[in-house]
Amino acid sequence: MADGHGESLLFLTDEQLRQGIEAMFFAYRGFTADPDRILANLTYGRAHHRAIHFINRAPGTTVNNLLNILGVTKQSLNRVLRTLISDGLVQSRVGRNDKRERHLFLTDAGRALETQLSDAQRARMRSAYRAAGPEAVAGFRKVLEAMMDPEMRGSYTRLKESGT
Amino acid sequence: MADGHGESLLFLTDEQLRQGIEAMFFAYRGFTADPDRILANLTYGRAHHRAIHFINRAPGTTVNNLLNILGVTKQSLNRVLRTLISDGLVQSRVGRNDKRERHLFLTDAGRALETQLSDAQRARMRSAYRAAGPEAVAGFRKVLEAMMDPEMRGSYTRLKESGT
DNA sequence: CTTGGAATGTCAACAACACTGACTTACCCT
DNA sequence: AGGGTAAGTCAGTGTTGTTGACATTCCAAG
Numbered sequence: 001m002a003d004g005h006g007e008s009l010l011f012l013t014d015e016q017l018r019q020g021i022e023a024m025f026f027a028y029r030g031f032t033a034d035p036d037r038i039l040a041n042l043t044y045g046r047a048h049h050r051a052i053h054f055i056n057r058a059p060g061t062t063v064n065n066l067l068n069i070l071g072v073t074k075q076s077l078n079r080v081l082r083t084l085i086s087d088g089l090v091q092s093r094v095g096r097n098d099k100r101e102r103h104l105f106l107t108d109a110g111r112a113l114e115t116q117l118s119d120a121q122r123a124r125m126r127s128a129y130r131a132a133g134p135e136a137v138a139g140f141r142k143v144l145e146a147m148m149d150p151e152m153r154g155s156y157t158r159l160k161e162s163g164t
Numbered sequence: 165m166a167d168g169h170g171e172s173l174l175f176l177t178d179e180q181l182r183q184g185i186e187a188m189f190f191a192y193r194g195f196t197a198d199p200d201r202i203l204a205n206l207t208y209g210r211a212h213h214r215a216i217h218f219i220n221r222a223p224g225t226t227v228n229n230l231l232n233i234l235g236v237t238k239q240s241l242n243r244v245l246r247t248l249i250s251d252g253l254v255q256s257r258v259g260r261n262d263k264r265e266r267h268l269f270l271t272d273a274g275r276a277l278e279t280q281l282s283d284a285q286r287a288r289m290r291s292a293y294r295a296a297g298p299e300a301v302a303g304f305r306k307v308l309e310a311m312m313d314p315e316m317r318g319s320y321t322r323l324k325e326s327g328t
Numbered sequence: 329c330t331t332g333g334a335a336t337g338t339c340a341a342c343a344a345c346a347c348t349g350a351c352t353t354a355c356c357c358t
Numbered sequence: 359a360g361g362g363t364a365a366g367t368c369a370g371t372g373t374t375g376t377t378g379a380c381a382t383t384c385c386a387a388g
Binding site: 043044045046047048072073075076079080098099100 | 372373374375376377382383384385
């Protein structure tokens with residue numbers, strides 16, 4: 001039905017898709033489990049982790065930019081940022097060109113927590129990657145990219161390219 | 165690219181792992197976006213979706229079994245089940261062998277909602293699978309399985325095998 | 329120079345979803 | 359009869375998300 005060649009389309013059956021859905025569900029639980037354990041002892045939650053992750057990833061990012069990446073309301077992000085700033089993990093600097101904007105940076109303490117969190121998360125990722133092998137990892141990335149909403153794929157690609 | 169000792173290990177660099185982490189984050193957002201939109205108009209949330217999904221997947225499952233799969237407290241699950249039962253989407257039957265147990269089933273209305281939700285989710289999954297191709301899908305599944313906690317991998321495998 | 333709009337921040341109220349802890353009811357099994 | 363299991367419930371709490379309303383600051387266009 002698709003392109004007519006003899007390749008089996010069995011991987012597109014409802015049963016295969018359902019298994020993929022369940023795999024995403026269970027895997028995401030594992031994906032967040034280690035950082036969640038660390039954060040549980042700190043009054044922080046997943047939202048704080050996400051903010052810290054992306055501020056570390058793109059230092060000096062504006063609040064608005066972070067808002068678009070995280071996909072939450074400014075009120076929700078602001079609550080998180082306020083605690084991170086008052087706890088001395090994040091620094092907010094008024095923009096030079098546009099003084100309305102606030103540019104966000106991790107402090108040394110913030111970077112220390114970021115390292116702790118991402119070390120834990122990367123350890124699981126590394127072990128999964130190693131167990132699955134490079135070809136599987138390439139396929140993993142390919143499917144995930146195809147699953148994103150287009151705007152999110154844009155944010156993702158921009159981050160990816162700025163990192164190399 | 166491949167070094168003298170066989171496979172390149174470049175896919176295990178911190179930068180590659182970080183990209184994988186961000187891919188998981190953005191893809192999971194897409195993964196839940198379509199069902200979330202449907203549920204938003206119905207007083208229901210993601211927790212209801214998960215309960216409906218797994219009751220449909222394993223009809224007659226007990227509350228305890230569902231608890232283990234979902235990894236939440238019974239109070240949290242009970243709140244969700246109570247609304248689903250009183251709204252006539254789920255039916256709870258006292259066990260025949262063990263009358264302490266409650267076996268859970270979807271009603272016709274429950275099945276209708278399940279179909280609506282999983283059609284939406286499968287559509288995105290199917291489009292991602294089709295775009296990525298069968299080999300990528302195999303790798304995707306392999307990495308996700310390796311990322312799960314062992315107990316979750318057990319639940320996942322049991323469900324997977326009961327479905328074929 | 330005034331004014332409109334953008335970016336940010338703040339306050340208040342609320343809902344969904346998770347948690348802990350304590351307790352009850354019903355039941356199985358030894 | 360008693361111990362342990364399955365389920366349900368009540369009360370309290372915390373994180374994260376939402377709307378809506380409003381203030382401040384500032385750039386830029388008229």
